Amino acid sequence: MGMHWRWKHTGASNNTLLVVECDGRLDPERLRSALQRFLDVCPWPASRLRRPFPWGALHWAAGGRAGLHGPLVRHRAVTTASDLWPLLEDELNAGIDPGREPPVRFVVVDTTAGSVLVMTWFHPLMDPRGGQNMLTYLARLDARGAGPSPPPSTVFVPASDRRPLRERGRLARRSLQYMQTLVPVAPVSPGAGLDSPGPVRFLQQSFVERNPSVGAARANREIAWRLAVVGKAMAELWSTRGLPDVPFVLPISVDLRAKGEAGPMFGNLLAFHFARFAPSETADVPELARTLRRQMADALRDGQIEANAVAMEFLKYRPLGAMLRALPWTSGGETFSFYCADIVEFPRLEAFLGRRVVNAYHVPCVLPRPGLGVFFNRCAGRNNVVVAWVDGAVKTEEAARILDVVRDEMGWQTSA
16 A cells, blocks of 8 residues: 555556356346345444544444445446456556445356456555455355345454554564665666556466476475566566666565465455565576575575564554655665566356356556566466556566467467
């Protein structure tokens, strides 16, 4: 939110999309019914963002059940695939005002192949995995029919940190000191010098292994390998643009949920590691992946991931305009070089509103600086790659080239 605040007068969106493709027509009324039953056990999809005046913590607030109104569910239809893309981009760019409207909304789009469910939320409400968890819970509610809503067997929000304030304050200060010395030279990004950013756009493609007999190991490679591959694509873009060989700096999310558990939906369930490497280091992808893996291991060993998670909780007490002032390397407007994340496997949904999910992918929030992000996930045997960018920071052909480099370096081919 602190980064987004810098662009509050430009119309920059803080939305995240979850796009779910189904093999038949979805009934919007079933979705509306499931959402109403969701509110019986959890108010946060109908909450508002609040801060006590004149000072206090940013927080989500909701009244009693009688006063809660479910998120908006719209119904659209398109006749061709080319008509769907502008609708998705419009949804991505139609910002949500969390102080005045529900922080999540839905649209069901009928296509010639079935229906596409688009779930859009104000990015700070939850991370992408939280969005998947919410959708899974809605599927459970729908599967139960019109009976009473089930008890809240799912944990909706993370438990409060029970450690003493002094201990948490020490960790937060340690994280701040680390961040202040993280970047001796400010990074550059495709969005540098962009004064009048356009809307966010994106390309998405699905891939499968080109050679399945040897592809299993590569398909399971961790974020270090995928980041090295994306880094190689970015180095090509930097070279084309004539940008300096200044080290890339970018946040890598670390999910704080217990391994093997769905975990909470709402709130911040991510901490961040900050990867650093120069464009000139990207030619040897395996060696760069090893370097990035060592960086992550060092950050875990030194407790920087834990300290970052604690420090982020303290940010909600700071004015939005002050959140980045403590970091000297952001004073020129740059924050990171680009974004990259692997949102891993989409949960298995045998039936959602009576239909089978054939593919699903995320389009996370991208701001004018850095203006570019590459995101991975997997669904139904497909590897999805989304390249999202801000118009004016990157061109469509540059985004398409990034997709080509990722496909070739991962040993993939386009899915049928």
